[in-house]
Amino acid sequence: MIPETLRMKLESRVKQAVTPREASVDVMKELQAHYGWLSDEALASTAELLGLSTLQVEELATFYEMIFRRPVGRTVIHVCDSVSCWSMGGESLMQHLERVLAVRLGETTADNAITLLPCSCLGNCGDAPSIMIGEQLYGRVTPQQASQIVNQKLM
């Protein structure tokens, strides 16, 4: 069940939309923020709020990099694996993070704190290699810095 205040907020977002579907990404994001991921229950709520079938919402949910249809840790670390970051040592940064967190790409730490995911260009290519923790962007990340950020912020 979603809290009444959130339901009202989302209903008013849908009302403002040109058509209800137009609000679909916003609604999925809000519900994901509430549940931590877009659970089946969140998907069903999205469908109900937008007047769509769950299949129609699934079609959208599985399309976007930032909508998680599987549980993730409390924090998601996205590591850019596109070409500018690759040219500046992105692959070794990725391997370093896998070692430090003791997970492989796509996995979540045992304490459920962090999920490590690769992602496409973060639009921070001049400051490669780049990672994104939640909505916070970090550039020119050395392996040492990556360890520091992870230790300070998350562990």
Added chain:
Amino acid sequence: MKQILLRHAAGTPTFEQYRAEGGFNALKKALQEMSPEDVQQAVIDSGLRGRGGAGFPTGKKWSFVPRNLPGPRYLICNCDEMEPGTYKDRVLLENNPYLLIEGIILACYALQAEHAFIFIRRGYEKAAGYLQKGLTEAGQAGFLGKNILSSGFNLELGLHQSAGRYICGEETALINALEGVRANPRAKPPFPAVKGLWGQPSVVNNVETLTNIPAIVNHGAAWWKGLAATPEAAGTKLFCISGHVQTPECFELPLGIRLGEIIDGPCGGMRPGSEFKACIPGGASTPFLTKEHWDVSMDFDPVVKAGSRLGTGGIIVFDQNTCMVAATLNLTRFFARESCGWCTPCREGLPFVQHTLQKIEQGQGSVEDINILQEHVHYLNYAFCALAPGAMGPVEGLLRLFDDELRAHISDRSCPFTG
């Protein structure tokens, strides 16, 4: 060098500061002294070409929009910016969100469009925050909403935040994404100018394209055109550089400046120990340029003559230690992953090309694989949208410019760079 778009590099201005230095004067001038046709004509005369990748003349695109159809017309500002190596629109918006807002209002006035959207990618939350604040401020000052500056012109401008997918930048996929439909591209024709968002005439323009409009209206088409480095080029261009140079930043430079001048000038040359080997001139979908192209004029047509495209102006520089097969493999993996899956050549073809490159990179390729790659450069032109041909840009460049490197991988049965 004249800075129009990035003139606030010292710090993002507040709304009041932007107004105090003449911000929104172009809007006042247009609404009070110019007809919508005048604004469109100024943009045509300026020679402005789209900064989103395809370089289509902006005024000409606007002129395709029928003005006599019933129902609304839309302008959509494309800030999906997910092509690897490209970060200019983010820098631009973080420098000054008001320039874009003013540019959009002017474009809408020219098109007599009363509804517009800014479509912004995920990860650009800072820029989106600036824009949201700017929209509120512009609304309070009477630059948005009903009867703007008592001219009778109305405009509603909304911000749509996406959730991350490269194909959403393709204009018809973007329109589907905005409508809340799975963002596969649509067939063209009908072109969006005639039948776009919710079936209505729509123009999609890039952030940088629209941000140039205030200066064109303020200073005139001829002045703006003259900012370029060559008589053929028009205006300034944002070049965002990444890779092995000393200073990989985003610079506003005259369009038509030589490639070598960018790298040796604002980029400060190559980083210590690095020598220039090749670069991608305009984002991940553009074929490589090499030292032989050092003097190419960075303008749309000259870069095409040199075998590539100006694209987005995202220049990715590689030094002598870069394996071009590995670089191309990385690029291909991006496109294979971002393929929207709608059509078979791209959905099936790009992973196959990726696999073939991977085999070669790992020393398990054969000469036959080179032919297979060559054929796919051709086949993928038959895909449904421009993503797949774009994906083959770097592969085509690899085959044409680095044949020896490809063959060394095959004959040595290993990558010459990593052993």
